[in-house]
């Protein structure tokens with residue numbers, strides 16, 4: 001079930017009898033719909049049963065009144081190659097994370113590669129190789145956007161031009177290499193931006209022995225597109241500085257699982273107070289010293305909703321549509337033209353919450369009943385979440 005042949009097309013897929021459609025759009029997080037129609041991996045219709053053309057479907061899914069949301073996007077991961085991480089010597093972590101509802105992952109640098117090259121030719125070669133490798137191989141079907149070079153002193157504009165022309169579209173976390181000064185980082189971030197490469201900066205204390213502090217002045221001066229793990233990875237800046245970053249910068253506010261939870265809540269609340277909830281995006285920062293986190297995004301959603309007092313349907317947008325828009329991805333939103341990447345969820349068995357959203361607001365994580373990527377079913381009942389009360393079923397189609 002997990003591995004589809006390369007280039008396999010979903011054909012026409014009808015998902016009916018949906019109990020709740022979460023759109024991923026922070027302006028309108030819940031849709032008035034119970035049916036989604038997909039053709040060859042792309043959403044073509046979202047609406048009421050009677051209004052959707054359901055004829056000649058190759059696959060029909062009865063959602064059994066469960067919730068369909070866009071597949072979760074992990075804005076901050078550190079992959080290496082394949083479905084292996086040397087950080088904790090673990091195999092299958094990406095497939096495990098797909099079982100936690102994640103359908104897209106964005107690399108913040110392949111920093112855990114043993115013997116990672118730090119010379120400029122070497123770091124460029126690694127980025128290009130990682131981009132190609134994950135483009136050609138999707139563990140569990142997950143879209144891993146990788147090839148995120150770590151900036152080192154001495155890089156010139158030509159290097160960024162070369163990287164962009166070779167298909168690299170991301171920078172690894174600024175600050176993990178030898179470029180740590182604000183002015184130097186700012187110049188390289190600007191070169192990257194000029195050539196269409198998106199940037200993320202490490203924020204807070206060192207992650208592991210050998211990395212360093214990036215304080216709020218460096219973050220503001222560098223002006224990267226994403227304020228990476230604003231709640232630290234794991235050591236956070238003081239709360240007042242985090243709130244100052246939210247206020248003075250207009251860039252994406254990334255909150256991660258592998259960070260300070262109290263500051264995670266403070267940052268999300270600051271964004272809402274500043275009337276910019278669309279800037280909040282979520283990641284795990286895994287694999288990390290704290291491990292591989294297959295349920296990391298679901299746990300972040302439950303944390304921010306329950307302890308942050310933010311409506312669950314809005315918090316789901318932090319992990320879907322907000323990230324898609326800020327990172328210019330075609331997934332993360334349920335609307336025609338978008339990739340058919342979905343997570344089907346229901347309230348976990350025996351939660352105190354009466355509905356899925358209420359259970360999340362009470363701090364429980366949902367049960368995942370199915371994950372679909374590009375219109376193809378990648379897993380049924382999750383092997384990792386608590387069991388969902390109800391799960392969708394694939395209905396036999398008469399031919």
Ligand SMILES: [Zn+2]
Nearest residue numbers: 173202207233
């Ligand atoms: Zn970091």
